[in-house]
Amino acid sequence: MSVPRAVVLLSGGLDSATALAQAVADGNDCYTLSFEYGQRHRAELDAAKRVAAQLGAIEHREIPIPVGLYGGSALTDPEIDVPEHGDEGIPVTYVPARNTVFLSLALGWAEVLGAETIVIGVNAIDYSGYPDCRPEFIAAFQALAALATKQAVEGRPVRIEAPLIELTKAQIIRRGIDLGVDYALTVSCYRADEQGRACGRCDSCRLRREGFVAVGVEDPTRYL
């Protein structure tokens, strides 16, 4: 029997590294996908490449997405400051339709590869409140994928798996440590420097730091 294939979205951060480790542990041949969409730094893309190699991905691709379409987010627009504390509602670090675009491109690659699964490391517990990280969004994309492709029409719709969606940050870190993830390779900070050193103050740094404290293991993050 052939080994099942999974396309895994990999940002270079803690969550998607853990999701990849889970997909590998589940017995999949994993094909990882990162996106260059005008992030403030390349550190997370470099981190994704290292994580893919450490966890044994079969192939890693980095896809450019047209930056011009994505003005209006603090993650892509140097004119907008990354905030140091959570706002009410959806924060300015939200990127328009980001996970919809990422999952769509993954859907195309999955069909070409004949992959059974797309894995995305979204989390709806310790997260920044983005609409496209919620379980109902993932379910809607699953419903779309069941209609969108030749593979689906022929009775083999791709499954969208979000294995971390209901875990706390601490549970994610604990699972990743069990699965052998080297979190020192990952970069979570919204405004890391080119060496991947984290600011320690943005929303993403705060969630990560609190997770390591809760687990009671040493935080391997390199701070500025």
Place this chain on the structure above:
Amino acid sequence: MSVPRAVVLLSGGLDSATALAQAVADGNDCYTLSFEYGQRHRAELDAAKRVAAQLGAIEHREIPIPVGLYGGSALTDPEIDVPEHGDEGIPVTYVPARNTVFLSLALGWAEVLGAETIVIGVNAIDYSGYPDCRPEFIAAFQALAALATKQAVEGRPVRIEAPLIELTKAQIIRRGIDLGVDYALTVSCYRADEQGRACGRCDSCRLRREGFVAVGVEDPTRYL
């Protein structure tokens, strides 16, 4: 009151030109979007640019999509011949997840623009049988869009409009002529030459030719 905005997917072919004309006639400021995804020829992209200008689009963008992800289609792989007659089932000209990717990128741009509508010229009557041209696919994308963005969560979900979906090719042509579309600018052929001259024999040429015959107007297509 401000003029409503629409993002219109524009391939350079007959259907999407008509959909754009409809969106303009409906009173929208239209922002058109074409994709370079490794098509066999640039003629349809050049056609899209001319159509956008003729019909008064406010802005036209051409977005490159990574070709490497899209092997396996006769439209992007020179090793696979474009067939000259319809196959059973979904033909080899199917491109994996194409409309899902196009609509996702349109969703991002629509949110940045604050557009109310995304217009797509898909048609499920005289068409090639692609799964992502069917009404149920469009409805599933609408459901996804209602969950995916900040704009949607704040109570202003974008509407996905497919104004041609239940029209015959002849009805589409008749509507376009009424709306002032210059079909001589459009290119439908799957394997047109660089000047936009059509083969006259592929599925897309066949549907277009039969449409003009049914309407009883002269076909402005330039054939090889």
